[in-house]
Amino acid sequence: MEDCERLRRLRGRVRLVPDFPSPGVLFRDISPLLKDPEAFGAAIGLLEAHLRAAHPHTDYIAGLDARGFLFGPPLAQRLGIGFVPIRKKGKLPGPTETVSYALEYGQAELEIQRDAVEPGKKVVLVDDLLATGGTMRAACELMKRLKAEVLECLVVIELLSLKGAEKLQPLHCHSLLQYD
Template structure:
């Protein structure tokens, strides 16, 4: 019997949220104890031995992963949230969506300048949300040590966009197409 990979735990749902889209659902990965542990361990692997002061997670599934990774590292967790969800003074960053724009925010006092941060999310598509998160962390004066994602959709260009910014990327699996 062969061992399951992270990809094996991810369910594909056709035509969600729109016709022609193959939605990569990580809730099946998160619901399985072995799958979740495998995922967190593999996301952490390239950063073993590096000093990481905090983990930043992108709303919303990045919160699930980021909290688990921060726990394993013994560091704090910083949420990067959709506009209007954080109670204190924030920095905001707009980014492009397929149709329109969105904004993410981080508390202005979330981390001290010079903190070394790992940015985490479940999926890398166009990279817009991740680029906005990186911009926010850099406005705080942080050093983004890397970006870790469960899934890469390489056809959508996010990896190339983040690498062009000089970011180190770590992904666990990829799916062709949108």
């Protein structure tokens, strides 16, 4: 399947849900994409092809809780590398590094196990969606604390109007689908 055809298939499997989670928000729901094995396979294939071309020497895929866990493990499996979870606070055993970050209405915290990534290892961060960039920026901070090198941030959907990618600079963020 050609890349353009695969991207059309993905776009056709993203459902628009108006006024969720609050009035005025147009939510991009990936549930239809996940339940279509061809569309999901196309997403993983496109992410894999991008990483093989852009970063052939990646050591780990780190997925952000929770939907980064849907795309990260199959991508890591295809690349023959390890997967590392970045979780919400209180979900990981053992010593962890924690970072707080701002949400639209409050604060949140992400954690990673201190021994999850060795210093100097090359990591690609994966999530389903990039909006304001706060969660992804927090994940980058966790990698910095572990002295890992973040090669890139990788997402299925990017909401361009929220300018999340700008907040991640100088890191590059690659997205399969972009919406205003």
